[in-house]
Amino acid sequence: MGGEQQQTGFAIVGAGGIALSHADALARSTRGRLVSVCDTNARAAAQLAAAHGARPETEFSAVLTDGDIDAVILCTPNRTHVPLGRAIIEAGKHLLLEKPLALTSADAEMLVRRAEDLGHVLVVGHTHRHSDQARAIAELVHGEEIGDVRYIHIVMNGGWLWGGWSSWVLDRAQSGGHALHNGVHLMDLAAWWMNDRPIAVRAVGQKVTSAALAIHDYLVIDLRFANGAVARCEISRAEIPRDSSFTEMRVVGSAGTVERRWDAEGLLAWTDRAQGAWSPGGAVARSFSGQIERFIDTIADASRAFPPARDSLEVIRWAEAAEESLATGCSITIGALR
């Protein structure tokens, strides 16, 4: 460990929009500290570094050789995740990698193998897993309160695009398309709650905001599981009004239902035994704090990885299948995964 008081020393590489949430989470942590902020854009690096008393850096190679840095949070555009992530792991640093893990399953497999071979932590930032409501649903579902899960519907809709309508996200070469860019969040949640892997993926998409878009701003991905259960993952950036943003989650089981409605912060659940309401909020700050604390736990004990890197690799396979389904109109069968 580098740094004072045995704190884990972190660098953030890529000082754009999401880096702010990671830097804030580190500022709230007593176990991690931000040592350095690296961005090819010197102003972006300087601004975030100054706000957190960290060193600004424009040379990525300097992060790799900095002995005060134990771990890197990589927040650069999706296309760069594998080459930069590989260099970080090979330099002996642990890696909290923003989603998606990679743009192809072959690249994802390579990166996960590299981390396993070298014994370094690789965790993908599936931040929604750390949200209060997602964890509360997992507790109910995995506690078998609602019996066998038959159907999951996750909705994450809004009328805005993170980074704005000129963002690199709209460039398929940089983001991988909407299933890889945002779909991975929903598919990861669905498979985690279902405690299973889909056997087939089918996706339909629309270009609502403009027919000229290179990615589908409205997307529905259906995951089919071996026991007949289905998870529907719906993600839209095309809602009106444009500043709307809402999340809905519904898990239907053989013995009850748990639901998080768009206009409520809490959860509702009803089963044969009782009806209940919980009030876990959706505070994003707590998701990022939970994520960083769990990542630091994982550096000490690799079995704590959440999600395990191989789960994130599988999500890339399903996202790849979803993009193929969008292109062909077919349902895509998922092959043997391990």
Ligand SMILES: NC(=O)c1ccc[n+]([C@@H]2O[C@H](COP(=O)([O-])OP(=O)(O)OC[C@H]3O[C@@H](n4cnc5c(N)ncnc54)[C@H](O)[C@@H]3O)[C@@H](O)[C@H]2O)c1
């Ligand atoms: N977990 C979440 O909920 C969540 C939310 C939003 C974005 N993300 C992910 O976070 C990542 C960053 O997204 P963003 O919206 O913050 O992007 P952004 O465009 O706002 O910021 C990216 C930054 O990376 C810098 N950069 C690009 N190439 C670089 C390089 N080679 N070396 C150093 N810096 C480089 C850019 O100058 C920019 O400042 C993406 O992978 C995205 O998918 C995750």
